[in-house]
Every structure is written in C-alpha cells, then in structure tokens.
Amino acid sequence: MVDRFCINILPKIHHNVKSLILDSVSMGHILLAADYPNLIELKLFNFNGKIVSRCFTDESSYRRILQRQITDLIIVFERDFNDISVKDYTTDVYGYILKFFENLKHLSIIGSYIQYYPPLVLRNLPLTTFFSSTLNKLCIRVRSFEDCLALLDDRLKKTNNLDCLYY
Numbered sequence: 001m002v003d004r005f006c007i008n009i010l011p012k013i014h015h016n017v018k019s020l021i022l023d024s025v026s027m028g029h030i031l032l033a034a035d036y037p038n039l040i041e042l043k044l045f046n047f048n049g050k051i052v053s054r055c056f057t058d059e060s061s062y063r064r065i066l067q068r069q070i071t072d073l074i075i076v077f078e079r080d081f082n083d084i085s086v087k088d089y090t091t092d093v094y095g096y097i098l099k100f101f102e103n104l105k106h107l108s109i110i111g112s113y114i115q116y117y118p119p120l121v122l123r124n125l126p127l128t129t130f131f132s133s134t135l136n137k138l139c140i141r142v143r144s145f146e147d148c149l150a151l152l153d154d155r156l157k158k159t160n161n162l163d164c165l166y167y
Contacts, residue, residue, distance in 0.1 A: 002026050006033035019043070019072075024051050031062040039065060041072040048077070049084050049093045056100045072106040073097070077117030086143065089118040091129050094140075098132045108139035119143040119166065122150040130155055137161040 006029060010017075014034030019041035022030055027044060044051070056066060075097075084092070098104065111117035119141040122130060135156050140163070142148045148164040156162070 010034045043074040045076045047075045074108040077111035095130045106137040122147045133157045139163040141165045
C-alpha cells in the first residue's frame with residue numbers, strides 16, 4: 001500500500017504537500033518518494049530516540065527537507081522509552097531536535113500515555129542544552145515545576161506559547 005502511494009500518488013501531488021502525518025517506520029520511504037518544496041509540517045508517530053540517530057543527522061538522505069523546511073514538528077511517542085535515561089533524552093534527543101531543525105517554530109512532544117514518553121529534565125544542565133531562537137510554541141512534558149520555570153530563563157528567546165505538562 002505504501003509503495004503504491006509513493007509510486008502512483010506522491011509524484012503527482014508532491015508540490016502541493018504542506019503537511020505529512022507519518023509513522024516513523026514509513027517516514028523514510030515517503031520522504032524519499034518525491035521532492036516536497038512546500039512541506040513545512042511533519043507529525044511523526046511511534047517516535048523514539050533511535051529515529052533521531054537514524055533520520056535527524058547530516059548524513060540522512062532527507063536532511064534538507066527536515067532541517068531547513070520543517071517549521072512545525074509534532075512527535076508522538078507510542079512505546080516505552082526505557083532504553084535511554086531521562087537526562088540523556090533531554091540532551092541527546094530533545095536538545096538535538098532543536099539544534100537540527102533550523103527553522104522550527106512549533107514543537108509538540110506528546111504520547112498516547114504520559115508514561116510512554118520521557119519528560120524534559122533541565123536540572124543541572126547548562127542553558128545551551130535545550131534552547132532555540134526560532135521557536136514560538138512549545139508543548140512538552142517536564143519532570144517538575146522547576147523544569148517548567150527553567151524554560152522561562154531565556155532558553156527560548158521567541159517562545160510566546162509554552163504548554164508544560166507534569167505529574
């Protein structure tokens with residue numbers, strides 16, 4: 001089904017595509033099926049830290065699309081994340097996403113269940129760990145109220161909409 005979509009449909013409509021909602025498993029296949037000059041929004045399901053190391057790198061075949069074009073990124077966790085510590089997720093995944101996506105204006109990190117995705121933890125981390133000069137809106141789970149307050153300490157220079165969830 002995905003092959004047929006990539007071969008028969010995407011080449012005909014690729015220039016009109018502004019938003020894609022993808023499962024992380026089929027993301028590469030669909031992003032490589034055509035050039036998407038107007039793509040600005042990406043919603044990824046079944047996200048995990050391995051996606052970052054595989055797809056959000058300078059060596060990635062679709063780096064140009066992701067790095068320069070995407071302004072709105074919604075990441076949906078649907079599986080457990082126990083393969084990496086929460087602090088490492090903050091630095092190696094969340095922080096890296098902000099650095100990789102050069103024009104990101106909206107970032108939402110959500111999950112099917114709150115325990116399925118790691119919170120942002122900023123305690124004892126430098127300001128440069130999680131920062132952005134382009135982000136207008138951030139929706140993210142934090143470990144504590146102090147982590148939410150840390151987001152207000154000039155890490156996010158242009159953010160005017162901050163939604164933090166903690167429990």
